[in-house]
Amino acid sequence: MLAKRIIPCLDVSAGRVVKGVNFVELRDAGDPVEVARRYDEQGADEITFLDITASSDDRNIILHVVEQVAEQVFIPLTVGGGVRCVDDVRRLLNAGADKVSMNTAAVNNPQLVADAAGKVGSQCIVVAIDAKQVAPGKWEVFTHGGRNRTGLDAIEWAQKVASLGAGEILLTSMDRDGTKNGFDLGLTRAVSDAISIPVIASGGVGNLDHLADGVTLGRADAVLAASIFHFGEHTVREAKELMRARGIEVRL
Amino acid sequence: MSKLAIIDYGMGNLRSVAKAIEHVAADVQVLVTADPAEVLAADRVVFPGQGAMPDCMRELDARGLRPAVLEAARNKPFLGICIGQQMLFEHSQEGDVPGLCVFKGEVRRFPADKMVGADGARLKVPHMGWNEVWQKQAHPLWVGIPDGARFYYVHSYYVDPADPAIVAATTDYGIPFTGAVAQANIFAVQFHPEKSAAAGLQLLSNFMSWKP
Numbered sequence: 200m201l202a203k204r205i206i207p208c209l210d211v212s213a214g215r216v217v218k219g220v221n222f223v224e225l226r227d228a229g230d231p232v233e234v235a236r237r238y239d240e241q242g243a244d245e246i247t248f249l250d251i252t253a254s255s256d257d258r259n260i261i262l263h264v265v266e267q268v269a270e271q272v273f274i275p276l277t278v279g280g281g282v283r284c285v286d287d288v289r290r291l292l293n294a295g296a297d298k299v300s301m302n303t304a305a306v307n308n309p310q311l312v313a314d315a316a317g318k319v320g321s322q323c324i325v326v327a328i329d330a331k332q333v334a335p336g337k338w339e340v341f342t343h344g345g346r347n348r349t350g351l352d353a354i355e356w357a358q359k360v361a362s363l364g365a366g367e368i369l370l371t372s373m374d375r376d377g378t379k380n381g382f383d384l385g386l387t388r389a390v391s392d393a394i395s396i397p398v399i400a401s402g403g404v405g406n407l408d409h410l411a412d413g414v415t416l417g418r419a420d421a422v423l424a425a426s427i428f429h430f431g432e433h434t435v436r437e438a439k440e441l442m443r444a445r446g447i448e449v450r451l
Numbered sequence: 452m453s454k455l456a457i458i459d460y461g462m463g464n465l466r467s468v469a470k471a472i473e474h475v476a477a478d479v480q481v482l483v484t485a486d487p488a489e490v491l492a493a494d495r496v497v498f499p500g501q502g503a504m505p506d507c508m509r510e511l512d513a514r515g516l517r518p519a520v521l522e523a524a525r526n527k528p529f530l531g532i533c534i535g536q537q538m539l540f541e542h543s544q545e546g547d548v549p550g551l552c553v554f555k556g557e558v559r560r561f562p563a564d565k566m567v568g569a570d571g572a573r574l575k576v577p578h579m580g581w582n583e584v585w586q587k588q589a590h591p592l593w594v595g596i597p598d599g600a601r602f603y604y605v606h607s608y609y610v611d612p613a614d615p616a617i618v619a620a621t622t623d624y625g626i627p628f629t630g631a632v633a634q635a636n637i638f639a640v641q642f643h644p645e646k647s648a649a650a651g652l653q654l655l656s657n658f659m660s661w662k663p
Binding site for chain 2: 244293318367395396397420450
């Protein structure tokens with residue numbers, strides 16, 4: 200049986216892993232290669248890098264990071280942040296990424312999803328959707344970390360990018376992100392049930408049961424978390440052991 | 452020093468395959484190449500592929516690599532990966548294109564009506580993630596890899612060989628499908644050994660020491 204995936208997410212700025220503290224201060228959290236290798240050893244099924252480099256001058260640094268990680272970590276790598284065109288996608292894939300995630304650029308230009316999938320294949324294209332609840336059973340897509348409304352319905356947008364050729368959806372609840380109250384399971388399930396491509400649940404993980412809930416109640420195909428792993432609260436292996444104990448198929 | 456050619460026809464990231472092989476085989480020159488002469492001069496050949504099979508076939512021919520691939524598949528240790536496995540067959544439902552006809556059989560899409568899991572939930576396509584690979588024959592490339600070990604898959608189509616004797620592994624996803632085929636000097640897999648952690652590295656290491 201196909202295993203549900205656990206994906207640690209690393210924020211990378213100017214070539215270093217950073218951790219947000221109280222949403223403002225960014226603290227250095229190490230070398231991306233070392234952190235990625237540690238997660239690989241713990242049994243992570245994939246690793247996602249989110250490039251949050253502020254300066255456009257430093258954009259190429261992520262390519263070197265990906266190159267170095269891909270030389271030593273032999274599990275799938277997804278990279279997102281600042282992807283604007285098909286050439287950005289190609290550069291990241293050529294550096295060693297297996298999948299590239301796009302968010303704002305897809306909202307601004309949905310054709311980019313189709314163009315990129317047509318060039319490199321759907322399996323390489325992840326569309327990240329940041330959603331906020333606006334009414335019972337209704338979620339709107341936001342960009343720029345939840346600051347900008349798009350007017351797009353999250354479920355309809357997920358269906359649209361899937362039809363354009365996205366291979367996977369990275370779905371983040373902006374209501375839950377950073378709260379440690381667990382995934383927005385209603386959102387996760389609504390999107391997962393509406394599309395035939397895999398959904399990665401993200402945003403709000405505060406304990407290991409939240410990860411399992413994302414799969415059992417949210418019907419996510421994979422679960423993504425950052426802080427629960429970064430701050431040493433739990434290892435990926437512990438998360439998998441708990442999921443297995445709750446009857447979820449995992450790679451252990 | 453022995454030479455390994457990874458055939459580069461412009462489809463997908465070949466660097467990961469090269470780095471994984473360099474990681475397990477120190478004493479080898481790894482060439483990522485689009486030059487038919489280099490393919491023919493190599494001791495071993497890896498035939499990878501990503502994206503859509505019609506594009507892969509077109510790009511392979513645009514670079515004039517078809518004869519070199521067919522020649523290598525006749526007499527060198529030859530490892531097909533993902534679309535590189537699918538292209539060895541006669542025909543693909545993806546884009547309704549002919550393949551290289553090294554093996555008889557069809558490349559099929561996962562049937563929508565069978566994509567239901569044991570718990571009744573819908574199985575997503577692409578089949579993406581770590582699934583169990585059940586070995587159907589003893590083979591030097593399986594040495595040191597437990598039966599049922601998980602490998603990383605990402606695909607929407609799978610090969611359906613006409614000759615069941617070439618099936619080297621199956622995996623279950625709604626239906627049982629062929630995860631690997633083997634015949635003489637050819638071994639080909641649908642999953643990605645270069646992204647499958649320890650099990651994948653073991654398979655690549657086995658390939659590098661394989662003497663068919």
